[in-house]
Amino acid sequence: MTNKILCVDDEPKILEAFERQLRKHFEVYTAPGPEKGLEAIAESGPFAVVVSDLRMPGMNGIEFLSRVRQTSPDTVRIMLTGDADLGAAMTAVNEGKIFQFLTKPCPGDMLSRALEAALEQHRLITAERELLERTLQSSIGTLIEILSLVNPTAFSRTHRIRRYVRHMAGQMKLADLWQYELAATLSQIGCVVVPPDVMEKFHLRKALSPDEQKVVLSHAEVGHKLLAKIPRLEKVAQMVALQRSVWNGKDTADPVMIGAHLLRVALDFDEQMQQGKLLGEAMVYLRGRGEYSPKFIDALRQLQVEDARSQIRLVRLAELKPRMIMEADLFSKTGVLLMSKGQEVTESAIARLNSFESLFGIAEPISVIVPGSPQGASGLRDFANTFSEVTSHLGLPVRPA
Numbered sequence: 134m135t136n137k138i139l140c141v142d143d144e145p146k147i148l149e150a151f152e153r154q155l156r157k158h159f160e161v162y163t164a165p166g167p168e169k170g171l172e173a174i175a176e177s178g179p180f181a182v183v184v185s186d187l188r189m190p191g192m193n194g195i196e197f198l199s200r201v202r203q204t205s206p207d208t209v210r211i212m213l214t215g216d217a218d219l220g221a222a223m224t225a226v227n228e229g230k231i232f233q234f235l236t237k238p239c240p241g242d243m244l245s246r247a248l249e250a251a252l253e254q255h256r257l258i259t260a261e262r263e264l265l266e267r268t269l270q271s272s273i274g275t276l277i278e279i280l281s282l283v284n285p286t287a288f289s290r291t292h293r294i295r296r297y298v299r300h301m302a303g304q305m306k307l308a309d310l311w312q313y314e315l316a317a318t319l320s321q322i323g324c325v326v327v328p329p330d331v332m333e334k335f336h337l338r339k340a341l342s343p344d345e346q347k348v349v350l351s352h353a354e355v356g357h358k359l360l361a362k363i364p365r366l367e368k369v370a371q372m373v374a375l376q377r378s379v380w381n382g383k384d385t386a387d388p389v390m391i392g393a394h395l396l397r398v399a400l401d402f403d404e405q406m407q408q409g410k411l412l413g414e415a416m417v418y419l420r421g422r423g424e425y426s427p428k429f430i431d432a433l434r435q436l437q438v439e440d441a442r443s444q445i446r447l448v449r450l451a452e453l454k455p456r457m458i459m460e461a462d463l464f465s466k467t468g469v470l471l472m473s474k475g476q477e478v479t480e481s482a483i484a485r486l487n488s489f490e491s492l493f494g495i496a497e498p499i500s501v502i503v504p505g506s507p508q509g510a511s512g513l514r515d516f517a518n519t520f521s522e523v524t525s526h527l528g529l530p531v532r533p534a
Contacts, residue, residue: 135179135180135181136159136160136181136252137160137161137162137177137178137179137180137181137182138155138159138160138161138162138180138181138182138183138184138248138252139161139162139163139164139170139173139174139178139180139182139183139184140155140161140162140163140164140183140184140185141163141164141166141167141169141170141183141184141185141186141189141194141197142163142165142166142185142186142189142213143165143166143186143189143190144186145165147186148163148164148165151163151184154241154244154245155244155245155248158245159245159248162177162180166189166190166191167185167189167191167192167193167194167196167197167200168191168192170183170185170197170201171197171200171201171204174201174204174205174208175204178205178208179205179207179208180205180208181207181208181209181251181252181255182208182209182210182211182248182251182252182255183198183201183205183208183209183210183211184211184212184213184248185197185198185201185210185211185212185213186213186214187212187213187214188214188215194212194214195212198210198212198231202230207255207258207259207262208255209232209251209252209254209255209258210230210231210232211231211232211233211234211235211247211248211251212231212233212234212235213235213236213237213239213244214234214235214236214237215236215237215238232250232251232254233247233250233251235247269363269364269365269366272363273315273318273319273363276319276322276359277291277318277319277322278479278481279325280321280322280324280325281476281479281481281482282481282482282485283325283329284321284324284325284327284329284332285329285470285471285472285473285476286329286332286333286336286470286473287321287324287327287332287352288321288473288476289459289472289473289474289475289476289477290321290336290403290475291317291318291319291320291321292458292475292476292477293399293403293406293475294317294320294321294396294399294400294403295314295317295318297317297398297399297402297403297433297436298313298314298316298317298395298396298399299313299314299317300432300433300435300436301395301398301399301429301432301433302314302395302432304431304432304433304434304435305428305429305432307391309388312368312369312372312388312392313372313388313391313392313395315366315369316369316372316373316376316392316395316396317395317396317399319356319360319369319373320353320356320372320373320376320396320400321352321356322355322356322359322360322373323351323352323353323354323355323356323357323358323359323373324352324356325355326348326351326352326355327348327349327352328348329470330470331345331348331349332349333470335349336404336407338404338408350377353373353374353375353376353377354374356370356373356374357370357371357373357374360373368388368389368392369392371389371392371393372389372392372393372396373396374393375389375390375393376393376396376397376400377397377400378390378393378394378397379397379424380394380397380424380425380426380429384426384428394425394426394429395429397424397425398419398425398426398429398430398433401419401425402415402416402419402433405418405419412433412436416430416433416434444502444503445460445500445501445502445503446500446501446502446503447498447499447500447501448498448499448501449497449498449499450486450487450490450495450497450499453478453483453486453499453501454478455477455478455479455480455483456477456478456504457477457478457501457502457503457504458475458476458477458478458501458502458503458504459472459473459474459475459476459477459478459499459500459501459502460474460500460501460502461474461500462474463486463495463496463499464495464496465489465493465494465495465496466493466494466495466496467493467494469489469493471485471486471489471495472486478501
């Protein structure tokens with residue numbers, strides 16, 4: 134956590150005065166004007182506090198601090214000016230989200246108290262953001278990891294659904310793509326309550342008993358209940374709850390309904406692909422049902438079902454590495470499904486397989502896909518790579534490296 138303070142003014146003598154007054158108690162940097170101030174933030178930031186004069190040539194203090202807020206949201210901003218102008222003060226507070234507005238000449242003790250308060254405010258902002266970030270990341274990561282262990286079939290489907298949704302949203306140039314991808318990542322989380330053998334029967338389109346069908350259909354609502362408890366994921370939770378919704382024939386700007394329909398198209402498309410249908414055959418099937426928006430189906434046209442740069446290999450358990458993708462279902466020698474086709478290998482999955490190997494044995498060799506590029510990987514690593522974007526859109530700025 135930084136305690137650095139940046140003072141910006143177009144008068145060199147005032148900057149020299151700042152350094153004399155504050156350097157004994159604060160880590161002070163100075164910049165002669167707003168342009169140099171932005172350069173200092175880019176090169177020496179982040180700063181906990183930025184103090185700026187109001188009247189400066191080229192770019193006034195209000196514009197400057199507004200730019201600071203965009204590039205460094207955690208930085209606490211103070212306006213210092215010789216003009217006791219109420220209108221300017223109100224504009225500064227409204228547009229630049231100014232923490233305090235001080236007038237020149239400002240006594241040294243008053244400025245010191247303002248800076249102490251600003252540093253404390255920065256500590257509070259940073260602590261809250263870090264707490265929310267860690268809570269959100271660990272909560273989602275734990276849920277996904279549990280799903281990968283408890284229900285491998287559902288977890289492997291998550292990888293495919295996310296890829297389909299990401300592709301459709303990108304083709305349609307939807308704003309806030311992160312929330313649709315996150316909804317896809319978490320769409321099957323409610324399957325933790327579905328027994329793996331029942332999930333396997335469902336995906337193979339085998340007949341389900343009424344009770345089994347009820348359990349399978351309940352997973353979306355279970356997922357909603359789990360996610361609704363996580364702060365700032367309310368819309369994502371609603372998308373998960375409505376993932377089986379039928380398109381009503383009307384275009385909508387509601388992100389929840391867009392996300393829900395993306396999931397519905399991706400889920401039904403995945404069912405067709407898992408039955409061995411070709412891409413064109415699957416799309417003809419979806420069009421024929423009349424339950425989906427044509428725009429969403431059209432967005433699937435350029436989908437590449439497999440990464441051509443990936444390689445299929447047969448490996449022993451000792452050779453299994455994270456990021457590999459299961460090319461076929463993996464069973465124990467007693468017939469227990471351990472990992473499903475399409476599931477990414479993780480450290481925890483390898484640990485689980487080693488346990489099964491020591492107790493019951495595992496059918497080897499194992500057929501896996503070795504991704505030819507970082508884009509070929511998925512699962513928990515994919516979530517980690519996109520988490521900075523998610524936290525940024527949720528109002529949780531990512532700490533600079």
